[in-house]
Amino acid sequence: xxxxxxxxxxxxxxxCTCISVHHASAQNNFKLKYENSSVYAGIDxxxxxxxxxxxxxxKNAKKNGAFxxxxxxxxxxxxxxxxxxxxxxxxxxLQKLYNTALKDYGISADRIFTVVSSGIKIQADKEEKQNxxxxxxxxxxxxxxxxxxxxxxxxxxxxxxxxxxxxVPDSRRYNTFLxxxxxxxxxxxxxxxxxxxxxxxxxxxxxxxxxxxxxxKRCEEDKSLTNYKRQLERVLLGAENSExxxxxxxSGAYPMSxxxxxxxxxxxxxxxxxxxxxxxxxxxxxxxxxxxxxxxKISNNxxxxxxxxxxxxxxxPALDKxxxxxxxxxxxxxxxQRALLAGAGLLLKIMxxxxxxxxxxxxxxxxxxxVGWISAYVDKNINKP
Amino acid sequence: MKDKKSILLIIVSFLLFIVSFTLLWTWGYRFYxxxxxxxxxxxxxxxxxxxxxxxxLQMLYAATEKELDDRLIRVSxxxxxxxxxxxxxxxxxxxxxxxxxxxxNDKAPLPQQPSSSKKDPxxxxxxxxxxxxxxxxxxxxxTISDVSLAAVTTENDREQETTQAQRTExxxxxxxxxxxxxxxxxxxxxxxxxxxxxxxxxxxxWESGTFQTNEGKKVYSYKLxxxxxxxxxxxxxxxxxEKYLKGSYTMQVYFNGVLLxxxxxxxT
Numbered sequence: 001x002x003x004x005x006x007x008x009x010x011x012x013x014x015x016c017t018c019i020s021v022h023h024a025s026a027q028n029n030f031k032l033k034y035e036n037s038s039v040y041a042g043i044d045x046x047x048x049x050x051x052x053x054x055x056x057x058x059k060n061a062k063k064n065g066a067f068x069x070x071x072x073x074x075x076x077x078x079x080x081x082x083x084x085x086x087x088x089x090x091x092x093x094l095q096k097l098y099n100t101a102l103k104d105y106g107i108s109a110d111r112i113f114t115v116v117s118s119g120i121k122i123q124a125d126k127e128e129k130q131n132x133x134x135x136x137x138x139x140x141x142x143x144x145x146x147x148x149x150x151x152x153x154x155x156x157x158x159x160x161x162x163x164x165x166x167x168v169p170d171s172r173r174y175n176t177f178l179x180x181x182x183x184x185x186x187x188x189x190x191x192x193x194x195x196x197x198x199x200x201x202x203x204x205x206x207x208x209x210x211x212x213x214x215x216x217k218r219c220e221e222d223k224s225l226t227n228y229k230r231q232l233e234r235v236l237l238g239a240e241n242s243e244x245x246x247x248x249x250x251s252g253a254y255p256m257s258x259x260x261x262x263x264x265x266x267x268x269x270x271x272x273x274x275x276x277x278x279x280x281x282x283x284x285x286x287x288x289x290x291x292x293x294x295x296x297k298i299s300n301n302x303x304x305x306x307x308x309x310x311x312x313x314x315x316x317p318a319l320d321k322x323x324x325x326x327x328x329x330x331x332x333x334x335x336x337q338r339a340l341l342a343g344a345g346l347l348l349k350i351m352x353x354x355x356x357x358x359x360x361x362x363x364x365x366x367x368x369x370x371v372g373w374i375s376a377y378v379d380k381n382i383n384k385p
Numbered sequence: 386m387k388d389k390k391s392i393l394l395i396i397v398s399f400l401l402f403i404v405s406f407t408l409l410w411t412w413g414y415r416f417y418x419x420x421x422x423x424x425x426x427x428x429x430x431x432x433x434x435x436x437x438x439x440x441x442l443q444m445l446y447a448a449t450e451k452e453l454d455d456r457l458i459r460v461s462x463x464x465x466x467x468x469x470x471x472x473x474x475x476x477x478x479x480x481x482x483x484x485x486x487x488x489x490n491d492k493a494p495l496p497q498q499p500s501s502s503k504k505d506p507x508x509x510x511x512x513x514x515x516x517x518x519x520x521x522x523x524x525x526x527x528t529i530s531d532v533s534l535a536a537v538t539t540e541n542d543r544e545q546e547t548t549q550a551q552r553t554e555x556x557x558x559x560x561x562x563x564x565x566x567x568x569x570x571x572x573x574x575x576x577x578x579x580x581x582x583x584x585x586x587x588x589x590x591w592e593s594g595t596f597q598t599n600e601g602k603k604v605y606s607y608k609l610x611x612x613x614x615x616x617x618x619x620x621x622x623x624x625x626x627e628k629y630l631k632g633s634y635t636m637q638v639y640f641n642g643v644l645l646x647x648x649x650x651x652x653t
Contacts, residue, residue, distance in 0.1 A: 034627055058627070169591060275595050277604050283590040315601050318583035364591065 030105075033068040034058030041101035041112045042374030043094065045136070047119035047184075049076040050090060052097040053371040054105055057378060067166075067282075067375045069368050071105065073097065079136075080120060082129045091136055095143045109146065113377055118156035159373060160189040161199040166376035167263060167366055177202075177257040180369055181264035181347060183209035190253055202251045204350075206239050208266050208343035215342060228338055229299060232345055240349045248353040259362045260354050263369020266343030269331045270294070271365035276310050279324045284365045288348075288355040291363075295344050302337045526566035527574075527613075529646035534558045534578065534636040536629065536652055550652040553629040556586065558607075558636050560646060563617040572613040575605040575639040578624055581632025586624050598642040605639075 030039060037058045044051045054071035075093035078086045098114070101107045116133055124130050137151045154162070160180070168176045179188035179202065186204040211232075218231040248254070261283070271284040274294050278284050297304060304310075307328040311321055335343065354361045366372070535546045536553040547553055558576060575596050578586040585604045587593040595602050607622045631652055638646040 169589065172591065277595055277602060278590075278593070281587075281590040281593065285591075285594040316603070318579075318585075 030054070030056065030070045032056050032070075037068075039070065039105075039107055039111070040374065040378045041105065041107045042371060042377065043097055043101070043112065043114040044117055044374075045079065045090065045094060045115070045120060046117045047080040047123065049074060049079060050093040050097055051075075052101060053374055054101065054107065055371060055374055055378075057375055067368070067371075069371055072371075073100070080123045082124070082127060082132055087132060087136065091139050091143070094136075094140050098140075098144055109149075111378075113374065113381065114140075114149065114151045115373075115377065116151060116153040118154055118159045121153050121155055154373075156187060156203070157189070157199055157201050160187055160201055161196070162373035162376040162380075163263070163369065164189060164191070164199065164372075164376075165196060165379070166372035166374065167369055168261060172259055175257055176259040176261055177251075177253040178261045178263065178366075179350060181262060181266050181343065181350075182207045183265065185210070186264075186346075186350070190251075190257055192252065192256055200251060200253070202247060202253065204239075204243055204247055206243065206346055208264070208339060208346060211235060211239070211346050212339055212342035215338075225337070229341065232341055236345045236349050239346070240352075244349050245353060248350070254354060257354075257361065259364060260351070261364040261366050262347060262350075263366040263372065265334065265370075266340075266347055267365040267369060268367045269335045269340065270344060270347070271367050272327050272331050273305050273310070274365075276314060276324045276328060277316065277319060279320070279327055282366065282368050284367070286363050286365055288351050288363065291344065291348055291351065295341075295348060298337065298340050298344060302340075305340075306332055526564065527572070527640050527645065528563040528565055529574075529638050529640075530561045530563070531619075532558075532560040532636065532638065532646045532648045534634060534648055534650040536634075536650065537623075548651070548653055550629045550631045553652060555623050555625045556629075556634065556650075557621065557623045559619055559621045560638060561617050561619050562611070564613050564615050570613050571610055572640070574609045574611070574620065575603075576607040576609065576622060577603060577635075577637045577639070578606040579635040579637075581630045581634065586626055586634070588624055588626075596639070596642065598639060598644070603639075 032039075033056060037056045040055050040057060042053045042055065044053070051074040052071070053069060056068040056070050058067065075089075075097065077089035077093050079090040080086075094114075098112065101112050102109060116137070120133065124133055133153060140151065141147050141149050160178075163180060164173075164176075164178045168178060173196065174191055174194055177188065177190040179186060184207045186207055187202065189199040189201045191198065192200050214235045215228060215232045218235065219227050253260075270286075270291070271281075272279065274286060274290065275281075275284045307325045310328050311325050314321055314324060351363060354363075535557050536548065536550075536555075537544050537557050538547045538549075538552045538554050539545070556578060558578065562574065580586055585593070586606050587604075588607070592607065593605060594608070595604050597603075606624055609620050609622060611618065611620060629652060634650045634652065636648050636650070637644055
């Protein structure tokens with residue numbers, strides 16, 4: 001018997017080694033940016049579907065806003081339509097992404113956080129379908145075999161608060177106004193009272209896609225670019241006069257903020273196109289005049305914003321041209337000229353409200369804003385007493 | 386009897402005929418043969434007021450016209466006086482602009498000032514622009530000296546300089562800046578600290594950005610703003626990163642896109 005054990009021992013050792021190597025390699029799949037960092041996963045059940053973001057959070061994340069997106073995966077299920085098929089698709093997608101984080105990426109369950117975002121809550125409240133959310137959460141818990149898994153449903157104020165906490169460093173907590181320009185709407189806020197519990201919320205019903213859609217609708221039969229630009233100006237003027245000016249004034253943000261930070265897809269795209277040299281910066285400073293000039297470029301010289309043209313302007317040999325080219329290509333795929341015009345135009349209209357003659361605010365474009373809440377949520381949960 | 390009646394009827398009808406004829410003739414005569422004098426007399430007699438009314442209307446009209454003329458004259462004279470004021474202010478503006486341009490660019494050519502109020506100020510504004518004034522990038526109104534870059538570590542709660550990359554906790558840079566031009570304003574100096582591998586050292590993404598230099602766009606490590614008066618002053622900054630490499634760290638100081646100072650610190 002002893003001989004049998006001895007014979008089988010190398011095999012057992014090999015199998016154990018393979019399992020641990022596989023497990024370790026799953027952990028080490030990621031190219032980490034920071035020293036002494038930790039990897040977390042956030043799963044967000046939103047209006048469009050389910051999104052998994054894997055983050056590396058550095059030890060100075062709260063101080064510097066240092067977190068790095070390692071993986072970003074989304075499954076579009078249109079849960080917000082509240083149909084049986086969308087419900088099933090969302091449940092399957094949610095379980096799949098959870099298992100991906102757990103098994104493929106080797107992230108432990110206590111480092112995986114799941115939330116239902118504010119867009120779902122708003123629609124569910126409108127249609128009185130809150131029980132759909134409750135059932136989804138219950139089914140998810142059963143599916144993964146973890147009845148104690150916490151899946152909070154966060155409202156728009158909490159989402160804005162977490163985003164601010166996750167994106168903006170502590171040193172700028174009380175003098176920064178964060179605005180997230182989404183596809184359908186814009187939201188954000190700041191902390192007026194010197195504490196992080198009271199957030200003054202800011203909301204607009206305009207986003208990049210809704211602006212572009214409104215412009216397309218006005219174009220009617222004439223789909224030329226010239227007409228698109230003309231109609232876009234009118235849409236933006238209408239938005240500014242009817243909503244933006246009032247919303248900014250009502251927020252009281254102007255006298256309370258030195259820094260205005262913009263996040264969202266349009267912020268990510270403009271940050272990459274305007275300052276490709278800062279490709280590894282998660283935040284890029286800009287001025288109002290820079291953006292006005294850049295808007296002209298989008299309008300009249302769009303070909304200069306393609307990856308091949310931008311790479312020709314990079315002369316510093318220390319910069320990683322491959323990484324820059326990859327990111328610019330991604331931007332070009334997500335935003336075409338018209339979408340860029342709509343988003344940048346909306347951004348300019350909001351920025352204009354803060355552009356003073358004497359007092360100058362500092363503007364920032366945040367590239368990774370969509371996962372800012374995860375960093376804050378992780379921090380909130382791991383530091384729970 | 387009957388004859389009498391008929392004769393009477395004939396006579397009455399004849400008389401009626403004559404009367405109506407007479408009346409018609411009289412009206413027709415009067416209609417076709419009206420005398421002007423009679424008409425005027427009739428008019429005067431009928432409405433004695435119109436002439437005086439016309440006179441008063443005439444007077445009112447004349448008075449209104451005079452008042453309008455006076456107003457026009459007053460407005461014209463006001464415009465002239467406003468023009469004078471505007472021209473004076475414009476002259477003052479151009480003088481100040483020239484002074485500012487001279488302060489910013491010692492050697493730059495000065496734009497021509499307009500002569501006094503004879504020229505049309507609107508046309509002058511359209512023709513003149515700042516594009517004619519190009520900043521002289523070769524001369525800098527600042528002098529940078531005593532540049533140093535140190536690697537600092539903490540031992541026994543005290544900060545000490547070190548030359549070892551492994552022990553370094555932060556990089557501290559300092560330099561003296563002296564204003565050479567006669568001006569008081571807020572200036573910005575850009576500092577770039579390059580690692581041995583050529584990457585720019587940054588505190589955080591919120592504190593770095595890009596700026597234009599003679600050699601193209603560059604990423605800065607730190608931006609320092611200061612009151613630019615004639616007194617020399619020492620500016621300090623610190624940079625903290627995750628890791629410090631062995632090799633040479635290069636610190637460059639730029640002002641207005643021009644490299645003014647450079648130093649190297651080697652860590653082992």
